[in-house]
Amino acid sequence: MSAVAIIVGEGFEDSEFQIPYERLQEAGYIVDIIGTEAGAAIKGKRDQSVARIDFSARAVSADDYALLVIPGGHSPDHLRTNPDVVSLVRGFSDAGKPIAAICHGPQLLIEAGVVRGRTLTSWASVKTDLVNAGAVWIDQAVVIDGNLITSRKPADLDAFCDAIENSLQYPPPQGPQVASSATVNPRKHLSGLKRDEGGFLLSPENWDEHLALGLAKQEGLDELSEAQWQIIFALREHYQQHRNVPDFHHLCKSAHQDDVYCIERHFNNEGIKAWRIAGLPDPGEEAKAYL
Numbered sequence: 001m002s003a004v005a006i007i008v009g010e011g012f013e014d015s016e017f018q019i020p021y022e023r024l025q026e027a028g029y030i031v032d033i034i035g036t037e038a039g040a041a042i043k044g045k046r047d048q049s050v051a052r053i054d055f056s057a058r059a060v061s062a063d064d065y066a067l068l069v070i071p072g073g074h075s076p077d078h079l080r081t082n083p084d085v086v087s088l089v090r091g092f093s094d095a096g097k098p099i100a101a102i103c104h105g106p107q108l109l110i111e112a113g114v115v116r117g118r119t120l121t122s123w124a125s126v127k128t129d130l131v132n133a134g135a136v137w138i139d140q141a142v143v144i145d146g147n148l149i150t151s152r153k154p155a156d157l158d159a160f161c162d163a164i165e166n167s168l169q170y171p172p173p174q175g176p177q178v179a180s181s182a183t184v185n186p187r188k189h190l191s192g193l194k195r196d197e198g199g200f201l202l203s204p205e206n207w208d209e210h211l212a213l214g215l216a217k218q219e220g221l222d223e224l225s226e227a228q229w230q231i232i233f234a235l236r237e238h239y240q241q242h243r244n245v246p247d248f249h250h251l252c253k254s255a256h257q258d259d260v261y262c263i264e265r266h267f268n269n270e271g272i273k274a275w276r277i278a279g280l281p282d283p284g285e286e287a288k289a290y291l
Helices: 014-026 075-079 083-094 106-112 124-132 154-169 186-190 209-218 226-242 248-254 262-266 271-277 285-290
Strands: 003-007 030-035 041-043 050-052 068-070 099-102 142-145 148-151
Touching: 003 014, 003 083, 014 030, 014 154, 030 050, 068 083, 068 106, 075 106, 083 099, 083 106, 099 106, 099 154, 106 124, 142 154, 148 154, 209 271, 226 248, 226 262, 226 271, 248 262, 262 271
Parallel strands: 003 030, 003 068, 068 099, 099 148
Antiparallel strands: 041 050, 142 148
16 A cells, blocks of 8 residues: 655644544555654644654655644744755645645745645635645635645545545645646547536536536537636636625726726637636526626
8 A cells, every 4th residue: 555644843733733643544545744854753733743754854755645634723834944944845736746735834835935826725814825835725624626625624534534535535636736637538528418408507616626627518618727727716716605606896996907898808708718717607698798
């Protein structure tokens, strides 16, 4: 069975270390605990867990493991100043291997420079840091973008661990990229999908990036540019928060687009295509006309 790594520093969030550690061991994986000093005993911020470091970050590489888990708490902020830790995280990203970061864990992803153009979630206070680093932030229990798996908080641990185990069974395509149509069979992802007469999803919660690629093909878009992805995610995030169609100028700003007419330009004056690809339900006749 493959070996996986969990990287921790002082003040890690106890449950965000302990639960993935136990789940992975129960699934039969060898789990190594990585830190800055081999043999050190690291306490969790709540004094409920002690992690004994098996190997220092300098002594291992991404080649040794199938996946890296980054718990949150104060740990990522301590670890981000260690160049060996940052180099190890970057090595996993360069190899296209799964990296699962929860809560404040994405702080290490920012430091490693691997979040630009990617879609993630995190503890709410890390949102601005991610956006400033070029990421798209959405408020969901688990977000999967290629080899990156992110969650917000301890309450999301079940979904987080399920995503980790799934990634070990079905590894992501090599390379740090948003899902590409070259690696996806759209028909597979659209089979059995329930939609209404207008082509809108009846179960928007089932949406993911692979499904978006299939929906895009049906809209005549064989490839989605980075700008189109940014718009789609911004549109979905706005709807999830406000349950309405956003002002397009505001949407373009949220999608980090300089052109205030970005949705018209990137979707050929058919914003309804972006709405469908984002997996959103029927917005109503008045909103359709606006889109």
